[in-house]
Amino acid sequence: MGSPDQIPLSAASRLGRLLRRWGVHPDGRKHPAAGTEIAVLPLPPRLTLPLMQHIGAPARPIVAAGDRVLRGQMIAEAAGPISAPIHAPTSGTIAGIAEVPVPHPSGLTGPAILLDVDGKDEALETEGADPWTLEPAEIARRVSAAGIVGMGGATFPSAVKLALGQKKPIPTLILNGGECEPYLSCDDRLMRERAAEVIDGARIILRAIGGERVLIGVENNKPEAIDALAAAAASHAEVQVVAVPSRYPMGSEKQLINWLTGQEVPADGRAADIGVVVHNVGTAAAIHRALRFGEPLTRRIVTVSGGAIRTPRNLEVRIGTPLSALVDFCGGTTGEVARWVMGGPMMGLSVSNLAVPIIKGSGGLLALREEETADGADAGPCIRCASCVGACPIGLMPLDMAALIRSGDLKASVDIGLKDCIACGTCSYVCPSHIPLVHYFNYAKGELASQDKGKLRQDAIKQLAEERSARMEREAREKAEAAAARKAERERAKAEAAAKAAAKKAAQEAAKQEESTT
Amino acid sequence: MNTVLSSPHAIGARSVGNVMGLVLIALVPATLAGFWRFGWPSVYLWLVTILACVATEVLCVRLRGLSAGKAVFDGSAVLTGWLLAMSLPPWAPWWIGVVGGVFAVAITKHLFGGLGQNLFNPAMAARVMLLISFPVEMTQWLLPTPDALPGALDALAITFGAGAPDAMSSASLLGHIKAEATKGVLLDQSLPGHYSATAFGMGERQGSLGETSALLLLAGGIFLVIKGVIGLRIPLAFLAGVVVPAAIASAVAPDHYLGPVAHLLSGGVMLAAFFIATDYVTSASTPLGQWIFGLGCGLLTWIIRTWGAYPEGIAFAIMLMNATAPLIDQYTRPRIFGRKRDGRSLNPAETVKARAR
Numbered sequence: 001m002g003s004p005d006q007i008p009l010s011a012a013s014r015l016g017r018l019l020r021r022w023g024v025h026p027d028g029r030k031h032p033a034a035g036t037e038i039a040v041l042p043l044p045p046r047l048t049l050p051l052m053q054h055i056g057a058p059a060r061p062i063v064a065a066g067d068r069v070l071r072g073q074m075i076a077e078a079a080g081p082i083s084a085p086i087h088a089p090t091s092g093t094i095a096g097i098a099e100v101p102v103p104h105p106s107g108l109t110g111p112a113i114l115l116d117v118d119g120k121d122e123a124l125e126t127e128g129a130d131p132w133t134l135e136p137a138e139i140a141r142r143v144s145a146a147g148i149v150g151m152g153g154a155t156f157p158s159a160v161k162l163a164l165g166q167k168k169p170i171p172t173l174i175l176n177g178g179e180c181e182p183y184l185s186c187d188d189r190l191m192r193e194r195a196a197e198v199i200d201g202a203r204i205i206l207r208a209i210g211g212e213r214v215l216i217g218v219e220n221n222k223p224e225a226i227d228a229l230a231a232a233a234a235s236h237a238e239v240q241v242v243a244v245p246s247r248y249p250m251g252s253e254k255q256l257i258n259w260l261t262g263q264e265v266p267a268d269g270r271a272a273d274i275g276v277v278v279h280n281v282g283t284a285a286a287i288h289r290a291l292r293f294g295e296p297l298t299r300r301i302v303t304v305s306g307g308a309i310r311t312p313r314n315l316e317v318r319i320g321t322p323l324s325a326l327v328d329f330c331g332g333t334t335g336e337v338a339r340w341v342m343g344g345p346m347m348g349l350s351v352s353n354l355a356v357p358i359i360k361g362s363g364g365l366l367a368l369r370e371e372e373t374a375d376g377a378d379a380g381p382c383i384r385c386a387s388c389v390g391a392c393p394i395g396l397m398p399l400d401m402a403a404l405i406r407s408g409d410l411k412a413s414v415d416i417g418l419k420d421c422i423a424c425g426t427c428s429y430v431c432p433s434h435i436p437l438v439h440y441f442n443y444a445k446g447e448l449a450s451q452d453k454g455k456l457r458q459d460a461i462k463q464l465a466e467e468r469s470a471r472m473e474r475e476a477r478e479k480a481e482a483a484a485a486r487k488a489e490r491e492r493a494k495a496e497a498a499a500k501a502a503a504k505k506a507a508q509e510a511a512k513q514e515e516s517t518t
Numbered sequence: 519m520n521t522v523l524s525s526p527h528a529i530g531a532r533s534v535g536n537v538m539g540l541v542l543i544a545l546v547p548a549t550l551a552g553f554w555r556f557g558w559p560s561v562y563l564w565l566v567t568i569l570a571c572v573a574t575e576v577l578c579v580r581l582r583g584l585s586a587g588k589a590v591f592d593g594s595a596v597l598t599g600w601l602l603a604m605s606l607p608p609w610a611p612w613w614i615g616v617v618g619g620v621f622a623v624a625i626t627k628h629l630f631g632g633l634g635q636n637l638f639n640p641a642m643a644a645r646v647m648l649l650i651s652f653p654v655e656m657t658q659w660l661l662p663t664p665d666a667l668p669g670a671l672d673a674l675a676i677t678f679g680a681g682a683p684d685a686m687s688s689a690s691l692l693g694h695i696k697a698e699a700t701k702g703v704l705l706d707q708s709l710p711g712h713y714s715a716t717a718f719g720m721g722e723r724q725g726s727l728g729e730t731s732a733l734l735l736l737a738g739g740i741f742l743v744i745k746g747v748i749g750l751r752i753p754l755a756f757l758a759g760v761v762v763p764a765a766i767a768s769a770v771a772p773d774h775y776l777g778p779v780a781h782l783l784s785g786g787v788m789l790a791a792f793f794i795a796t797d798y799v800t801s802a803s804t805p806l807g808q809w810i811f812g813l814g815c816g817l818l819t820w821i822i823r824t825w826g827a828y829p830e831g832i833a834f835a836i837m838l839m840n841a842t843a844p845l846i847d848q849y850t851r852p853r854i855f856g857r858k859r860d861g862r863s864l865n866p867a868e869t870v871k872a873r874a875r
Contacts, residue, residue, distance in 0.1 A: 020805075020852075026528060026530070027528075182528065254855060254856065264855060264856050264864055265856055266856050266857075266863045266864040266865065267854065267855070267856035267857045267863040267864065268856075268863035269856075269863065269864075339523075339527055341527050345525075345526060345528040346525060346527075346528065347525045347526070348525055349525070350524075350525075350527065366527075368527060368528075372527075373527050374526070374528065374529040380534055380592070380633070381632065381633045381634040381635070383534055383537075383594075383633060383634045383799055384798045384799050385537065385798040386798065386803035386804075386808075387532075389803050389804060389805070389852070390749075390805070393855065394854060394855040394856075395852035395853055395854045395855050396852075397803065397804070397847075397851055397852070399803065400803075400847070416851065417854045420854050420855065423525070425526030428526050428529065429526050429528065429529055430530050430532070431529070431530075432532045432533050432534045432536065432537050433533075433534055434529060434533070436524070438524060438525060438526065
């Protein structure tokens, strides 16, 4: 089934689509980056590899300063079931493990392995395999060993999602080629230039999860990518390329599943509960390389764009490359940069330091001019226009949630759905009063989490105190019992002795009597 | 300056001032038609009302210690004044506009907390206050006679002096049939000569300054819908709330009940359905709630017109529905994705079963 086609949906789903037109159509601004071929960024002199590039436990370093490593060699191992190893993106010498600025809006630091690049780019001998001869569990193991995480930005260890199929086969694999964030075109270029890798990766994932079909959802603003994928999938009947409307946040997992299959992921459940698993197209390509060539995840495609970048384009970058190297390669900046953003403008992180490295989940680096950002827009009072209500893809009432949070009633905002918010930013985007709604929601979620943590701590202390008093009580009781037992023992002994003495006396008296009678 | 560094880093182009500006643009055609039909007195009244609103806004904002410039440039006070002027008798004396404007902005808006906080639509609350307090001035309906209008100077005397000469005013259609009905005159007697659908559609009738040009108001409303400023739910529901009962009642007893088209083209239905009931602040926010809100406005309008003491009921209907809007919102929240209506999570087992079927 080569050509993009539509999935048959129930009348109810179609009516639902008509009645609830969630989302927004932000200015795409994908060009000129999307129209330019991927360029390979030259190796920088030093790579910075944070140990925390994924959801889960940070990786554990297995190298020390002075060690020489080759490209593809593991330098930090996964620490636990939800974690991912990190591999050397090129050959060189480990300069050390240090606290460095990591991609985080606060400018926080985190531990990272520093690798001095020697420029030889010598690779470790690796071997691929024919995935069709491998057991599903082995595929998952190899993906895990290759350090592959969700490359759409979620950075959840991919092997964990592959292993889900071992409990119960998952019939549907959805590849997310939505790329609904403005500016970003890294997935677009990947699908156009390496469609065969994406399709092969998808089929490998399908084998790992025991699935039956692959649906690749691509927004219809990327016709070249759709054509390339459809051509690459022409001989694979199980793979279907589907054009989805260009509407943010179509690339959100739950929205894409709903659009493609008509199903809704339960609020308290996961996609696997309804027989679906979603991977990013970049993840599929990485899995293809890991399985076919034994190549771990050490590079990715990054869109460098924004109004202040001289020549916006997509770069293939080694993980750990500092952001400044990407900017320099793209001709530097023109004019004043109001804000640097890692990721897309809707959900990305603002960064203040260009020494921060590219990590596995970084899909974009944007240098935004003031007119491209929300800067300078004063937040006004809510005029209850309900734009946010119409735009929310989850069906929440952001205006009411924000009002409750403003008045400090976090619990009431949870009651009307705060925890269902996916922080997609649609509400803030459409708000004519420029109220930073998502900011309110993130604040409330953080505040609730710390309250929960505080409560857990309190509960733990309370429990300890209760246990202590119970223990003291028990000990006191035991002491008293022991004392009582000892006393009883003494009395018994006394009584026994008395009885013995009495018996002795009686015996003596009896003997005396006997004596006297004889 | 907005220093929030969290996402999203981009925002849409629409702003509050932008929204208000589009509404003002949409009001222009019907307003110009009103000026043409009712002459200079209506222009003066319109100006005075808007000035009163803006001046009151500046004063209130100053008293509350806020920045006056921003509040005036968001356009909301201009819009309030404009809408109030649209709903006043065209030759009403200047102090009607001033008292109404001050009441709308100071009492209805700022006493409740300012922009976005008012429970009632300021223009409608002011209109109701004026109607109850000054019933004579508020029911001076003028025959639209563009040829015999006073000049700009004579008009000053009408607006700022003695008021409209009695000879030129007469009852509106709704007032006329209500008065006739109390005398026992049925519609087949009272209607002929007072109503023609084509004339009413073009605005050739008595009525408030801006409410008479049904077609131009409709055009303005469609412009706002296309621009995405208002949705279709409230206007459609409002019109349905008037048309459906009117159609049923007039089909059953045509002598007692006015027909649906006459209802649509008389009074302020078009103005209210597209420009007043759709006021963001005072209408319902949920999709279902907006249907209910609009339907309620329409239905109450028809009920008050048909059985109430007043010939026109729109202002009352809208204020009543304004009061219920928070409650409507509370009970019509949209279903949250992945959850049932009652807020419990969908059950994965059920979902899969539904898919198998």
